[in-house]
Amino acid sequence: MQFLKANKIFDGKQYLPQSSVIVIDSQNKLKEIISETGIEKDKIEFFNGIITPGFVNAHCHLELSHLKNKIQKHTGIPEFGKQIISQRMGGFTKEQIYECATNADVEMWNNGIVAVGDISNADESFKTKQNSKIVYHTFIEILGLNPANKDVMFEFGLTILKLLNSLGLKGSLAPHAPYSTSVELIAAIANYDRENNLPFSIHNQETEEETKFFFGHENDFKKLYDFLKLDISWFKAPGCSSLRSYIETLKDQKAILVHNTFSDQADIQLAADKNCFFCFCPNANLYIENKLPDYNLFQNHINQLCIGTDSLASNGCLDLICEANVILSHSKKLTVENVLQMLTYNGAAALGITENFGQLLPGKNSGLNLVEVKNDQLNFIKKLT
Numbered sequence: 001m002q003f004l005k006a007n008k009i010f011d012g013k014q015y016l017p018q019s020s021v022i023v024i025d026s027q028n029k030l031k032e033i034i035s036e037t038g039i040e041k042d043k044i045e046f047f048n049g050i051i052t053p054g055f056v057n058a059h060c061h062l063e064l065s066h067l068k069n070k071i072q073k074h075t076g077i078p079e080f081g082k083q084i085i086s087q088r089m090g091g092f093t094k095e096q097i098y099e100c101a102t103n104a105d106v107e108m109w110n111n112g113i114v115a116v117g118d119i120s121n122a123d124e125s126f127k128t129k130q131n132s133k134i135v136y137h138t139f140i141e142i143l144g145l146n147p148a149n150k151d152v153m154f155e156f157g158l159t160i161l162k163l164l165n166s167l168g169l170k171g172s173l174a175p176h177a178p179y180s181t182s183v184e185l186i187a188a189i190a191n192y193d194r195e196n197n198l199p200f201s202i203h204n205q206e207t208e209e210e211t212k213f214f215f216g217h218e219n220d221f222k223k224l225y226d227f228l229k230l231d232i233s234w235f236k237a238p239g240c241s242s243l244r245s246y247i248e249t250l251k252d253q254k255a256i257l258v259h260n261t262f263s264d265q266a267d268i269q270l271a272a273d274k275n276c277f278f279c280f281c282p283n284a285n286l287y288i289e290n291k292l293p294d295y296n297l298f299q300n301h302i303n304q305l306c307i308g309t310d311s312l313a314s315n316g317c318l319d320l321i322c323e324a325n326v327i328l329s330h331s332k333k334l335t336v337e338n339v340l341q342m343l344t345y346n347g348a349a350a351l352g353i354t355e356n357f358g359q360l361l362p363g364k365n366s367g368l369n370l371v372e373v374k375n376d377q378l379n380f381i382k383k384l385t
């Protein structure tokens with residue numbers, strides 16, 4: 001039995017009373033949280049810093065880990081997409097992809113991450129996930145802008161999801177983004193996830209080009225579709241924001257909107273009213289677009305905010321503390337306590353896994369991290385369990 005105390009203990013939503021002590025049993029599971037009165041003082045291990053539950057990374061692409069340092073920075077999403085597609089088409093063996101994904105998985109674990117919402121286009125990362133100490137929820141990502149291909153693309157995604165499930169891994173379906181997935185296909189995916197009580201995810205308003213595309217203005221997606229030799233002359237811009245074009249396909253279900261860099265107040269309110277989660281991946285935003293969301297616009301929706309690392313194709317590391325620090329230094333309104341909640345309970349809530357993660361749960365090992373605050377920035381000290 002271990003008795004752990006620190007300057008502060010954060011339970012996933014708030015700080016516990018100062019006298020709180022976490023009791024850990026011999027199997028590393030949290031037994032209970034008690035008051036220090038009644039425990040012999042010399043039995044208590046005291047840590048300088050804040051004890052938190054294990055972190056939840058709400059958005060990653062493990063299968064892109066081999067593309068670290070391969071993609072040019074600050075090109076914007078259409079060119080980034082082009083580079084990802086070209087690089088993925090060749091030059092790497094299955095073993096290299098597996099090794100890089102496995103190293104990335106270990107990196108996340110060592111950075112205090114215990115659960116991940118991870119995007120997969122194919123099965124390249126499944127073996128890593130099967131052997132990982134981290135619990136993954138895999139979003140099988142589907143693309144298809146042409147509504148005529150809706151059924152084929154949906155069935156293709158479903159086949160990969162069934163393969164994932166057959167390996168004992170959990171997952172759901174997710175459209176890639178509004179500019180790459182028809183609203184008909186987004187609706188079919190949203191329906192499937194809702195009927196199966198599974199979380200949904202979509203890249204949302206990551207680039208200004210997306211807004212231009214939806215308003216029918218000159219935009220860089222034309223270049224991407226030319227590169228892909230896809231004729232999109234049939235596409236009629238809906239004349240509204242991308243979010244507005246698909247938001248009605250979401251009905252009373254768990255949904256994660258990722259990035260939200262170019263979401264305005266009206267978009268945010270529309271999504272907040274649907275109880276969507278907003279996931280921020282600041283370092284990827286800086287890598288690709290060199291632009292961050294206005295975090296202050298999300299101040300009234302603290303319980304709906306979570307954080308992701310995105311992939312090593314657009315980030316130098318998979319470390320949620322680095323992401324949290326960008327948010328802390330670019331928001332006057334979000335506090336350390338807010339950000340700790342985003343890293344723990346909110347991420348778990350977005351993925352529908354609060355029964356096991358994101359909180360200090362008796363009978364469970366949902367991870368315990370020790371962090372400290374220095375100059376308004378978080379510093380990861382170590383994993384405690």
Ligand SMILES: [Zn+2]
Binds near residue numbers: 060119203311
């Ligand atoms: Zn992503």
